[in-house]
Amino acid sequence: MNTNFLFVFCLLVCIAEAKVEYKLFNVMNYGARADDRTDNSVAFLKAWNDACKWRGKSTILIPKGSYMLHEVIFSGPCNAWMNFQIEGTLKAPSDIYLFRTDSWISFRYVNKLNVGGGGTLDGQGAFAWAKNDCQTNRNCRTLPTTMTFQFITNGYIHHMRSINTKQNHFVLFGCKNMVMTRLKLMAPTDSPNTDGIKIAMSTGVTISSVNIGTGDDCIAMLYGTKGVRISDVYCGPGHGISIGSLGKNNGEDDVDDIVVKNCTFSGTDNGVRIKTWTAVLQKIMHVSNIHYEDIVMENVRNPIIIDQNYCPSHPCNPKGGVSSVQISNVSYKFIRGSANSDVAATLQCSPNKPCQNITMDTINLWPSGKGSKLNNECLNVKGASHGIQVPRACI
Template structure:
């Protein structure tokens, strides 16, 4: 009796261990949108079919694979939400095509992912924003009644997740928006839009931490990557940018007081024919904020108009603050390093550091800079206001502080 009892006590824990391990090794379950009525003819709206497939995939207690086969699927504005019961992968093998009707442009996002953990987007397929039908309506600079154009794909409150092997073309607005996310890895993504397409940022990050972007190619009509207020622990490496407006921190200080940007790293990247290279921009006038601990290193510039820029006079829509007066930017920029940056500048003033008279830049470092200007008027020069910093190694153009 005692022997049988002891065996029972031993066997129960082993049974539970076996059950737990079995659920972990179960093969993933495929949820093919075609089984829910989706049609890959490029003409039929598939929003309802996609939502039905997502509902089932999200409710599955295991590894779900939301599958979009090769072909062209027309998809209206859609939001995919968690929390899901298990890990989820959104596998795009085909092409998702956005609407072209103006009546459908008023949504903030075309495809939105929200409240997800352990989530993956991959597959090598395309997001086609069909932006040429929407760009003429991007007239907010002269039309106070303008509506926002939709971001192609947004990630809000998405944690411990990955986006890789994905292509986005011709977004109506920003291609990828990252907001309130943690530990997100973006790898081997290709982003394309014409140089003159308005506000088509490649990747826009706000209020997020521990974001990595690597081995990515971005050519667009606005910033290749922009890091807005609340961006922290951002690592960017092996990114090719061009055309576009470069990689930007900001603009900061317009409407979010004490929303800091810190621990930004951009390394081993290249800029080809871009309007800017590495840029930090703050509004003037602005609310108080802090942008600190940034490192830009091992960067090549090829025919870049403004390779290195700190602009604390940023105000694209006048009237603006008066330089040097109390209306200047109140964003403190400090501990910023530009190291081993080389190539060609498309303008004579290759380095512009226009810092605030109210909050001068602190601890700015230039180390091993070699930017050549081959145009008329002589060698490249630099321009500085209100900067406290140091310069080391080769310096072309000569430092202005």
């Protein structure tokens, strides 16, 4: 075969493949309307379904504008990369009775998912917050999370803003290899249960360059969370970065291999926290290999806290119980800044499972107010302290 002919043939094949590899699915072509009133869930789902079937890299485009979107589930598996590009603003219904489940926007069972685009998710949660009575009502109505990722593998969530969520901003469950970066998550400090990012039963999660100000935990890592790297997070207001709460129910998977570095907490209730319930479990749960480093506290009430007597509502059950969670191999290094209470580090561990191998290395915390003095409190803790310790270490 002629060499020139073969070259031209191969070039044409490559060009043809390049033409079919990428395809844009604009929701406006499926009947979406950016008028702040029309429910666009059907149009969005039609665009998703066509893109999911495409045997190439697909982009679902939500152009600039303001779109009302009711509860929707984007489900796979899909044939290739899925790029969900939000350039406009998506608005949730303010009426909680229009939701049948606990999520507004859900992505499920997708391998290789990209969600970004610089747009905004508006949960319109002000009406819902007044309906949140779950602390006192066991039959309370569950409020929806803004965006949920369930059983996603290789996800890249980036360049978005989430405001006024009804409950959590983002939830990850059963996910693997997820990157979350360049996000801004905001809700008022008095909005209940509006966690920024909540993770459970997931491995290989990276969170970086995220600004979170909300009414609950900035980041919460629950049962089965492993291999998480958190860096360059600004948290405030909120309840800090938490592991837990854990150990309330039998069968919860262990938490392991968590690193939190180069983060700032400003005006938060807590800084770095591990919290477990006082509950008797059939099987001991383990929280291990947790490392906090290069953390700045600005006027934080509880900069460092392990609470194995967690019970947000009373009466606690069982009364006078002890935690069945074993905490071990936790290190705090280069923690500095100010606290607005009289305690810098509170390490309250379980009497039947004392915390093991807790390390404090170069801690420098001082009181926010004049004339006050910080102390540390330790109970049932085994470990060691190294370097500067201000206030004086209790282990």
